[in-house]
Every structure is written in C-alpha cells, then in structure tokens.
Amino acid sequence: MARFFVLRKHTFIILFWLVFTVAIWINFQATSNGYTAVFQTFVITATSFIFTHFLTTKLLPKALRSKRMGFFLTQATLIIFALSFIYSLIFTYVKGSSDTVLPPDFSDQIPILWKGFYLALPASFLINGAACGVKFYQEHGKIERDHILLQQAHLENQLKLLQDQINPHVVFNILNHIHILMRTDTQLADYLLLKFSDILRYQLYHCNQNTVPLDKDIEHIQNLVEVEKLRWGNELDVTTIWEISSNKAFIAPLLLVTFIENAFKYVCRLPGHKGHISISCMERDKVLSFYIENSYSDVLSYKKKDGVGGIGLENVKKRLKLQYPGSHDLKIEADQNIFKVTLTLNLAEYHEYYYS
Structure with missing residues (x-):
C-alpha cells in the first residue's frame, strides 16, 4: 500500500513537469526555430524544476517542522525573483535567430531586461505557488496522519493503564477469598x-x-x-x-x-x-x-x-x-x-x- 502511494506521488510529479514542458515548447516554437525552441524549453524547464524542487523538498518541510513560515515566505520570494530573472534572460537574449548573442552595449538592454523580468514574475509565482501548494497538501496530510497515530497511541496507553488498574484488584479479591476458605x-x-x-x-x-x-x-x-x-x-x-x-x-x-x-x-x-x-x-x-x-x-x-x-x-x-x-x-x-x-x-x- 505504501509503495502504491509513493508511485502515485511520483507519477503526478512526472505528469506535472511533462505538461509544463510541452506547454513551454508549444509557446516557443511559434516564435523561434526548432533548435532554439528546444534550448529555451530545456533551460526554463530545468531551472524551474531545480528551484521549485529545492523550495518544496528542502525549505518547505523544514519550515513546517520548525513553524517558521514567515522566514519561508522570504525565501520563496527570493527564489521567485531569481527564477524570474532567469526567465527574463531567456526571453531577452535568446531570440531564435542566428545572431543570438549579447548586444555590444548591455546598458541599452536593461529596460528590455527589466520588462522581461516584470512579465516573468507571474509565471514564476504560478509555478512555485502550484508546487508549494501540492507539497503543502502532502506535508499537511502527513502531519495529520502522524497526529492521528499519536492520538491512537495515547488512547491505547490510557486504556492499558485503566485495565492494569482493574486486573490487580480482581486478583487480590479472589486470592483473599481462597485464603479465608x-x-x-x-x-x-x-x-x-x-x-x-x-x-x-x-x-x-x-x-x-x-x-x-x-x-x-x-x-x-x-x-x-x-x-x-x-x-x-x-x-x-x-x-x-x-x-x-x-x-x-x-x-x-x-x-x-x-x-x-x-x-x-x-x-x-x-x-x-x-x-x-x-x-x-x-x-x-x-x-x-x-x-x-x-x-x-x-x-x-x-x-x-x-x-x-x-x-x-x-x-x-x-x-x-x-x-x-x-x-x-x-x-x-x-x-x-x-x-x-x-x-x-x-x-x-x-x-x-x-x-x-
């Protein structure tokens, strides 16, 4: 049963990133040539997976255990900004033509880069927010299951204590009767x-x-x-x-x-x-x-x-x-x-x- 849930969890993650990759590729191949669209899709998918994987598997569980969600929100914001910056670089400098190089005057591209960063923020927020939402649901379910197990263990300990109080009393009465007889x-x-x-x-x-x-x-x-x-x-x-x-x-x-x-x-x-x-x-x-x-x-x-x-x-x-x-x-x-x-x-x- 445990292996089934693990398999289902991994299957969901694989499907999520597969759909994400296909959607990105369809968007890029409409404006770029084939090789460039593949390169853009690979870079965005890889960086998105690395950033969100680190955020959801390392930072979020640690924040939930230590109950430091405020600090986690700061970390998540920094990761969203970093991922948005990477997106803006891809949108700005990978054009889909043979002259995909940095311009001679980088300062002239700063307004365009800032615009790409601004436009990339919603996508970065949506990707990380969706991944965190799924992970939070999974971690919350795990915490609830652990809490139920602890309650059950506490209940069993209480019942054991109550039964242990009964047994010596019954034994004492019977032995006392036999002693008199x-x-x-x-x-x-x-x-x-x-x-x-x-x-x-x-x-x-x-x-x-x-x-x-x-x-x-x-x-x-x-x-x-x-x-x-x-x-x-x-x-x-x-x-x-x-x-x-x-x-x-x-x-x-x-x-x-x-x-x-x-x-x-x-x-x-x-x-x-x-x-x-x-x-x-x-x-x-x-x-x-x-x-x-x-x-x-x-x-x-x-x-x-x-x-x-x-x-x-x-x-x-x-x-x-x-x-x-x-x-x-x-x-x-x-x-x-x-x-x-x-x-x-x-x-x-x-x-x-x-x-x-």
Whole structure:
C-alpha cells in the first residue's frame, strides 16, 4: 500500500513537469526555430524544476517542522525573483535567430531586461505557488496522519493503564477469598483455585487485546459470580440471566467486571437481612443490555470506599468514553436501598470504529 502511494506521488510529479514542458515548447516554437525552441524549453524547464524542487523538498518541510513560515515566505520570494530573472534572460537574449548573442552595449538592454523580468514574475509565482501548494497538501496530510497515530497511541496507553488498574484488584479479591476458605473448607478452596486459574488465564492471554469475543468475556464474569456466590453462601440471594445470541459479537475486555465487583462488595449484609443481587446480561443483534442491582445499607459507601481502592465507577465511565464514544448509554441509580446499573452497548459500532 505504501509503495502504491509513493508511485502515485511520483507519477503526478512526472505528469506535472511533462505538461509544463510541452506547454513551454508549444509557446516557443511559434516564435523561434526548432533548435532554439528546444534550448529555451530545456533551460526554463530545468531551472524551474531545480528551484521549485529545492523550495518544496528542502525549505518547505523544514519550515513546517520548525513553524517558521514567515522566514519561508522570504525565501520563496527570493527564489521567485531569481527564477524570474532567469526567465527574463531567456526571453531577452535568446531570440531564435542566428545572431543570438549579447548586444555590444548591455546598458541599452536593461529596460528590455527589466520588462522581461516584470512579465516573468507571474509565471514564476504560478509555478512555485502550484508546487508549494501540492507539497503543502502532502506535508499537511502527513502531519495529520502522524497526529492521528499519536492520538491512537495515547488512547491505547490510557486504556492499558485503566485495565492494569482493574486486573490487580480482581486478583487480590479472589486470592483473599481462597485464603479465608483454606482455613475452613479446603475442598471448596481447591475448587475456587481451579476457577481462579481460569480467570487468571483469561486475563493474561486475552485481555491484552483491543476486543475479545463477548461469550468469552461473559464466561469470565460467570466464573467471578460463581466464586462470589460460593464465598458468601447463604448470606446472599443471587439471581442471574445470561442470553448471548451471537458468537461473533466483541467487547472491550474486563469492562463489566467493576459492576460485578461493586455489587458483591457493597451489597447489604446486615444481621437479620439477606442481601440480594440480580444480574441480567442479554445480547441481540450485537446490542448488549446489561443490568445489575444490589441491596445496600448506605448509599454513601459507594462514594467513600470506591475512591479508597482506586477502582470504581469513574474508571468505567472513562473507558466507555474512550472506547464507546456515542455508542453507549450508562445509567446509575440508587433508590429505596437498591443500587442499579443499566448499560447498553452497541458492540457493532464499537468494533467497526476501533478497527477502521
């Protein structure tokens, strides 16, 4: 692909100078003999190419990088004057006859030379202006592409930072659960350790990708929910609904983990009260509808504790803004001791946006 653009660029330049040469030759051959017209065309084309090539390939890119366009305009003006002077010499002293020589009294030709210089200015300006315009367009496009690449690299670094914040938190919680169960139920701890290996394998080998299959990410979440259910036992009432209709849907990895973690972390577990968590995750036509609610005893606990751990809803909001611009809807509500999160994701739009 890169070679195609280079070839197209060179082809355009060759065609530009070929058309320029033919146009100059047609103009000169009408007033000069054949050899003189060829000589005049060669000199003007060669000098024009050398001057404009130096201006567009050396001076203009340097001025754009250093942001010294004022100095470049001075340089371009001097080059236009120099090229106009060369044009005036050709127009004045190369006549197309056998006596093409300098006149004995050079001072008598100064008014004619000045007139040729004056008439050559528009042609010199047009040639250099057109070449600079084309080169500026190319350089500006290159700068824009570099800027887009830098923005994408910055975006990927931000996402990597946010995901790295999530992974240690999940690992810490699971290891802490297993550590507690090792003292009370070694068989259950052994089972949870196997589940933990599945969770860790997913995080190590899949979460470094931009997107992962939705069914794999949901399987990871189901493992987390199962670990939490076994951990809390009869203290919690957990209900889940999982409906994934497409095996070709993709999602950003670990995006929903924070909602699961928060629900189990802040669910009400007061004496005499059985907390409950309800999870619904459905996907149809690459549109994901995720809902989770949990009972809580103090709504402020979300605001107080969430900031202490460094992992929370603000993190998810940032990821959604970066990864799903214009294709997500997040609602967080707290009403009558029930904390609710509703999230709708257009997975198709995200997948196409990220890889376009």
